[in-house]
Amino acid sequence: MCEKHRSEDVQKARPRVVMSRRTLLRGSFTTLGLAAGGVLFSGNPAQALDIYNPFSGYQITGTWQDHLDSGSLGGIDYGMGVGTALPAAGAGVVTNIPDNGTGGHTVTITHSDGYRTQYMHLSQFLLANGASVGKGGIVGRSGGAVGAPGSGSSTGPHVHWHLITPGGTRVNPLNYLGGGGGLPKTSTEQDGVPGPVMWQRTQNWLRIQSGYTGPIDGVPGTNTYAALQLNMRNWGYTGPLDGVPGTNTWAAVQRLSAAHGYTGPIDGVMGPNSWRGFSRFINQDQWD
Structure with a gap:
């Protein structure tokens, strides 16, 4: 035409x-919401999840290695203003954990294959426990201001992001993006x-x-x-x-x-x- x-x-x-x-x-069927974030690629599971990096436009203020060096189990920090919308890295079911120790308010997205995405130091939850969310759906708002409710041990506004395997091991989500990359x-x-x-x-x-x-x-x-x-x-x-x-x-x-x-x-x-x-x-x- x-x-x-x-x-x-x-x-x-x-x-x-x-x-x-x-x-x-x-594997773009998932972009239409026809799948709930399951494994789309065979072979190496480290490049299998249907997740993307929703924070690629923000500066990394704490690398995975920085967290390990400080005694953390691992994570990636992205600097952003308090109240920034937090999109789901992949489709799944939401669980909110208020005042989750040093992590403060934490949202967990459990994907259909058992992997879990977690965001920490939130200022607000936006979805109820058990709610389903599509990839890119907004699950909460960032926080991290020192001493603010939900900030945990944060020393400044940011969101902390990590992934947990079905076996309970915390891993770097950037190594698990669908197809090994973003969109x-x-x-x-x-x-x-x-x-x-x-x-x-x-x-x-x-x-x-x-x-x-x-x-x-x-x-x-x-x-x-x-x-x-x-x-x-x-x-x-x-x-x-x-x-x-x-x-x-x-x-x-x-x-x-x-x-x-x-x-x-x-x-x-x-x-x-x-x-x-x-x-x-x-x-x-x-x-x-």
């Missing part, structure tokens, strides 16, 4: 799910067809740059589009941040796409070539 035949109304609808062979091989690359760069992986990467980009706090689920809605409109201020968009994208929103997206190889008209009508340029941008490693 050529550019001029793609109507704006198509962009307002839920994106069409297209599962290419490449997408299937990357998969989108095939939209090749076929020009927007799908769930492209939108998942878009949501993660908007989380890092534009304050998006919704799930990283590959299904854009009002919050995704509002964050997109906010970001598109950098590309000439001057309309409302209403989460209802129209011609002006998509014209700004095309200007971004033009910086990444798109050579078509800036007419606010997205088509395969517009999406290819956008996806070349969104496939950058920094948005993994």
